[in-house]
């Protein structure tokens with residue numbers, strides 16, 4: 001690193017999340033300079049297909065002028081206002097109405113937050129508030145899933161079911177439980193069918209509820225398709241069976257749609273894809289294509305009514321953020337949703353998704369690939385080591401290395417232990433999906449040469 005270079009100054013001043021700090025001091029950052037469509041360019045001018053859409057989020061690509069104009073126009077008109085004490089503004093009202101109209105099930109109200117973590121964190125507070133309103137103060141626990149990802153604030157990190165989000169952070173907090181991850185390839189037993197595995201997942205949930213006491217469980221939170229846990233597509237009957245258990249015990253269902261919402265799975269919501277009927281839905285990322293930090297959750301009448309009664313009894317719903325319903329974020333979200341609709345990006349995700357999944361499916365025959373999985377434009381390859389691989393067999397070593405090869409070949413992916421994930425912008429074209437698949441194939445050959 002040259003003294004005073006961007007890289008050196010990043011190491012000197014910037015503490016990165018999801019990075020090993022000591023390794024970062026040694027190797028420095030990859031500095032991204034600009035974006036164009038599905039591509040980003042580093043400071044050396046090298047072009048990469050952004051195969052993860054940033055962090056599963058840039059639906060419309062990296063230089064959408066309509067979003068820039070929407071932000072600019074709103075900044076000029078009303079750059080900031082809030083939603084406390086009965087205040088509101090046009091973009092928040094329009095967006096709340098739009099989201100309720102789009103919802104896959106009848107929803108009642110939208111509350112705006114600034115990140116996926118914050119939305120999920122807030123939901124837990126709302127659920128506790130509701131349970132108190134219903135005179136059920138013991139009904140406060142929430143069940144999530146091992147390898148589920150719901151964020152990194154204290155409550156949302158607790159709901160996240162990944163060890164790195166708990167270790168040395170003194171998490172999870174009390175009252176947050178984790179049930180079976182619905183990943184058949186990894187968790188299915190010898191001779192167990194996918195259908196029988198789905199039944200077992202539902203039985204595990206039922207047993208956990210029984211063991212804890214059904215009157216103590218307020219909610220179950222899950223992503224329709226797990227993202228950061230390694231892109232886990234549930235077995236076909238999983239959601240139907242899980243929802244039957246929740247209905248039996250009067251437990252609320254929270255669909256964390258932070259990744260899935262707005263087309264990622266080839267339908268508008270993950271809940272449409274799997275016939276999920278949530279009481280609460282969290283959204284972020286593709287809501288603004290992450291051009292502005294923004295998130296929201298929707299609640300149905302069953303959730304709203306007791307909260308409204310309790311707020312009335314106390315005299316206030318004592319919650320809200322300075323940035324809640326930020327007018328610039330809301331304006332960007334409205335324009336972004338318009339683009340998704342006008343350009344039929346959900347249809348494109350279905351079509352280009354089929355191409356991506358078929359291409360990755362062919363690569364599943366490669367000796368280094370354990371499983372190819374995904375739906376729509378979200379996918380992963382599980383990279384497995386051949387016997388002779390020695391030290392590189394440590395979990396994660398191979399995935400991280402595969403990722404470095406993708407980078408050198410001009411594709412940004414993300415490794416989650418040994419799964420490498422793909423989640424490109426929804427605007428991706430047929431030729432660009434082919435390019436991505438070509439790089440993946442070529443990179444697997446590079447890895448094969450290195451290992452064998």
Ligand code: PLP
Nearest residue numbers: 115116117149150151227258259
């Ligand atoms: N929920 C899901 C499903 C996510 O994938 C993420 C982030 O990746 C979050 C919540 C947390 O969102 P944020 O990083 O905006 O806090």
